Amino acid sequence: MQSQKYRGYDVWGHAIVQENDGVHRPARYAASGTITRGGNGGKxxxxxxxxxxxxxxxxxxxxxxxxxxxxxxxxD
Structure with missing residues (x-):
């Protein structure tokens, strides 16, 4: 997970590992994003x-x- 401050918000980028068989396919990652406001544990x-x-x-x-x-x- 990566985060940064952006225009008064905390923005987050998430990577969720996808299932793989370990032999025939390399790991893949699903992406998602989150926006919070108010610091750690913010809204x-x-x-x-x-x-x-x-x-x-x-x-x-x-x-x-x-x-x-x-x-x-x-x-915004």
């Missing part, structure tokens, strides 16, 4: 559903952060 503002399937944990987290920043830009 949940919005959460995405699954944003897509990515080959790396970092790419999934970055997609979640990008979604969260775009949501803030559109709603």
């Amino acid at each position: 949940l503002i919005q959460a995405s559903g699954v944003l897509g399937d990515f080959e790396s944990e970092e790419d999934a987290q970055l997609a979640g952060l990008e979604w969260a920043r775009a949501w803030v830009d559109a709603h």
